[in-house]
Amino acid sequence: MNKAIIGKKLGMSQIFTPDGKVIPVTVVEAGPCAVVQIKTVENDGYEAIKVAYGVVKERNVSKPMAGQFKKAGVAAKRYLRELKLNVADYTVGQEIKCSIFSEGDHVDVQG
Template sequence: MSGIIGRKIGMTSVYGADGRNVACTVIEAGPCVITQVKNEESDGYNAVQLAYGERKEKRTPQALLGHFKKADTTPKSKVVEFRDFRLEFEGGIELGKEVSVQDVFEEGDFLDVKGVSKGKGFQGVVKRHGFGGVGQATHGQHNRLRAPGSIGAASYPARVFKGMKMAGQTGNKSVKVTNLKVMKILADENLILVSGSVPGAKNSYLILEK
């Protein structure tokens, strides 16, 4: 699976081939550095490790400093492994080589984007799960408008089942959005525009998979 690491910039819109205005997310994708190459003989599978984003040397563990030094690159902040990277079978994989967005994607391709959704803290069932509340608020339900209501029986099973839709932390989870179309690639600025929205806040890291 080919891919690249990127950073969410924001949203805009472009006109597609059919003349329709399409909402797009702007992602700064790469350039990434190949920091490790795995193969069947030594590791049991084919994979390429990419690194992206600058990191201060004094804030980098010694083990990682040595790892990046092998690839002859500066310390990076985000490291991701991609199995069965496409360029490996074309002879284009070398330790320390840079991978740019145009090396992996072309305009019109479809890709998946993985990121961490925005954290919204501890939320109730109305915001977290879309519960409707009491609605008409009859029969004296003055303080139960956004409450979850009954969650189960009493003496049996005498516990709360796992997976019950209740209040709790909302967001801050790994989310993947699939089949987004590549609307435009600005190779000079390492930017890729994909249709629709992607998880995460601005400047958050994203993983783009083909």
């Protein structure tokens, strides 16, 4: 299963290893993300999932965007992105949380 989640950078910090080394770390607020749409090869020519993230007031969402959220049965979100993942692992309306990752997982980050 491919794993992906959308997040927001909150800032930088540091941690200390037991031998006294300082390691810089990035603090990221990640998830929960809602699956809004599933793109398939048959309908769209490629496989991807459309996920939404972030808090937004209902009045700040355009009517076309509000229609997408209503069709998926999820609350309106600020950000809407497509992630090229294996669509068989996801369903519309599913919530993706940070718990999909475990300690020691290698993570690629895009900014």
